[in-house]
Amino acid sequence: MSALQFIEGPLFYFAAAVFLLGAFWRVFGIIKIGRKKDISPPKGSAVGGFIKGNLRHFVPRGLFARRTWLHVLGGYSFHLGLFVLFFFGAFHIKFIDQYLGLSWQALPRWGFLIAAEIAFAGLIVLWVRRISDPVMRLITHKSDHIGTWLTFLVMLTGCFALQQSHDMLKLVHMLFVDIWLIYFPFGRLMHAFTFFLSRGNSGATYGRKGINL
Amino acid sequence: MHDLTTKFRRTPAGLLRIVLFLVLGMVWMGVATQATYAQSSVRAPGNAVNLPDDQGSANTLGNVSDSEIWDAIRGGNPNAIEALTGPRPEGAVFNTTGQQWRMLREGVIRKYLGWFPLVVIGLLAVFYLLRGPMRITGGRSGKTIHRFTLNARVAHWFMAGVFIILGLTGLMILLGRPLIAPYLGLEANSILTSAAKEGHNLFGPLFIIALVWLFIKFVGSNFFHIRDLKWIFKFGGFFGGHVSSGRFNFGEKTWFWMVVLIGSVIAATGIVMLFPWLVEDVRWLQLSTILHAVGAVLLIGVLFGHIYVGTIGMEGSLDSMLKGEVDENWAKEHHDVWYEQMTGKSAKEDQS
Numbered sequence: 001m002s003a004l005q006f007i008e009g010p011l012f013y014f015a016a017a018v019f020l021l022g023a024f025w026r027v028f029g030i031i032k033i034g035r036k037k038d039i040s041p042p043k044g045s046a047v048g049g050f051i052k053g054n055l056r057h058f059v060p061r062g063l064f065a066r067r068t069w070l071h072v073l074g075g076y077s078f079h080l081g082l083f084v085l086f087f088f089g090a091f092h093i094k095f096i097d098q099y100l101g102l103s104w105q106a107l108p109r110w111g112f113l114i115a116a117e118i119a120f121a122g123l124i125v126l127w128v129r130r131i132s133d134p135v136m137r138l139i140t141h142k143s144d145h146i147g148t149w150l151t152f153l154v155m156l157t158g159c160f161a162l163q164q165s166h167d168m169l170k171l172v173h174m175l176f177v178d179i180w181l182i183y184f185p186f187g188r189l190m191h192a193f194t195f196f197l198s199r200g201n202s203g204a205t206y207g208r209k210g211i212n213l
Numbered sequence: 214m215h216d217l218t219t220k221f222r223r224t225p226a227g228l229l230r231i232v233l234f235l236v237l238g239m240v241w242m243g244v245a246t247q248a249t250y251a252q253s254s255v256r257a258p259g260n261a262v263n264l265p266d267d268q269g270s271a272n273t274l275g276n277v278s279d280s281e282i283w284d285a286i287r288g289g290n291p292n293a294i295e296a297l298t299g300p301r302p303e304g305a306v307f308n309t310t311g312q313q314w315r316m317l318r319e320g321v322i323r324k325y326l327g328w329f330p331l332v333v334i335g336l337l338a339v340f341y342l343l344r345g346p347m348r349i350t351g352g353r354s355g356k357t358i359h360r361f362t363l364n365a366r367v368a369h370w371f372m373a374g375v376f377i378i379l380g381l382t383g384l385m386i387l388l389g390r391p392l393i394a395p396y397l398g399l400e401a402n403s404i405l406t407s408a409a410k411e412g413h414n415l416f417g418p419l420f421i422i423a424l425v426w427l428f429i430k431f432v433g434s435n436f437f438h439i440r441d442l443k444w445i446f447k448f449g450g451f452f453g454g455h456v457s458s459g460r461f462n463f464g465e466k467t468w469f470w471m472v473v474l475i476g477s478v479i480a481a482t483g484i485v486m487l488f489p490w491l492v493e494d495v496r497w498l499q500l501s502t503i504l505h506a507v508g509a510v511l512l513i514g515v516l517f518g519h520i521y522v523g524t525i526g527m528e529g530s531l532d533s534m535l536k537g538e539v540d541e542n543w544a545k546e547h548h549d550v551w552y553e554q555m556t557g558k559s560a561k562e563d564q565s
Contacts, residue, residue, distance in 0.1 A: 134536055
């Protein structure tokens with residue numbers, strides 16, 4: 001078994017298992033904690049607040065929009081760019097097809113490159129904002145840095161391997177993918193699965209109190 | 214990152230060791246490049262012999278040549294400057310600028326250009342040993358003054374991040390063959406160059422975005438002023454003496470315009486290389502590779518000076534780009550005119 005076969009085979013299965021089980025366990029644990037029983041009479045819908053709280057956070061509030069436009073732009077650029085390049089990159093679709101038997105239309109190469117440019121620009125903006133803003137520095141945990149850099153390295157090694165000229169470059173990319181998957185449940189990358197619970201919790205609390213979000 | 218400036222202040226000796234280590238390492242790489250070139254000199258094989266004149270024209274040792282035939286094929290003197298700049302000569306079967314380009318790239322750029330950043334680092338190391346860091350006279354006041362907005366800082370670090378990636382990948386593409394291949398092998402160099410090329414091409418467009426962003430955020434304070442002449446005559450105060458300055462001094466303004474102007478050339482030539490069908494004449498591509506490499510290495514060299522002054526070379530400088538705030542005494546000492554504009558107080562009378 002070659003190193004690439006090992007990294008794409010047993011190590012990938014292990015990493016994917018840690019990712020899925022770990023992420024499920026974290027989300028399950030958060031839901032299991034539940035919420036403290038609120039004995040006050042409800043003035044509005046908690047469920048409505050949960051949904052509204054989630055949707056409302058997708059748009060910056062007018063009061064803060066001028067101050068946060070860069071953060072918002074960086075956030076959307078990175079997440080949308082990453083979504084597109086992961087789910088519509090030809091190599092990724094082929095990879096998913098290999099394991100799950102699912103396939104769909106891939107982006108042309110130029111589209112993939114533009115998505116990658118947007119994702120990289122967004123990620124760099126988010127990280128340099130993190131180190132340039134004193135308030136952000138105070139609320140930043142080392143896990144934020146590790147998660148950001150691991151994601152950056154996965155993307156960077158992926159772009160290094162674009163020419164598909166050497167197995168070694170694919171090996172390095174897949175190795176970082178495996179590391180990223182294993183680290184995911186243990187750090188703040190988990191926000192990908194928990195953000196809706198956090199937003200929803202605040203939304204439900206306010207919704208029950210009848211506060212217009 | 215929060216304690217970065219403190220660490221810089223507390224461990225200059227440690228940093229000096231790192232700088233010296235880097236300098237020695239890079240000098241070794243430079244010497245290695247020269248040695249590689251020395252080994253790869255082209256010469257006639259040891260068993261080469263001259264044929265008699267009537268037995269063919271390919272005289273190995275060069276007593277007889279077919280220069281007239283080759284001149285005709287090339288359409289004239291290939292070394293004439295018109296060959297590089299003018300239209301292809303009448304009757305020329307092929308142009309020879311490719312060979313000139315290759316000789317320039319192999320014989321000059323790859324051989325000597327990499328020394329420029331090394332020389333800059335060497336000079337900075339010597340300057341640091343002799344002069345040491347420029348401390349804030351009277352120490353820190355504890356009071357700060359706002360210098361850069363968050364967006365300006367993000368624009369700066371965005372450019373820095375993109376430039377570092379492009380610089381590293383670009384140097385690997387340019388110098389991989391003489392520096393990496395002889396030591397790690399052709400296969401390793403091929404892998405690294407393939408990776409560097411893809412990374413360089415992908416991050417290139419981000420450099421253009423960074424350049425436009427940086428220009429918009431900083432151009433307002435970077436126009437030259439008559440007081441900048443004093444900065445030039447006093448060597449920026451690096452060898453002592455006070456130099457009056459506005460928000461940016463002459464050195465900072467020069468660096469800004471270097472980044473903007475040379476960066477624009479790098480961006481334009483990069484676009485030509487990325488989309489070669491934009492130009493019809495191959496000489497534009499040849500010219501682009503030369504200008505791109507020369508401009509980039511020039512910026513990399515001067516960048517070391519910028520990093521030096523922004524970190525270990527001048528106490529308190531890094532705060533401006535990490536926190537957006539600088540100590541008032543730093544502002545009075547290095548940017549007194551700007552300090553007075555910002556606070557309405559005199560920098561001399563209020564010196565604490």
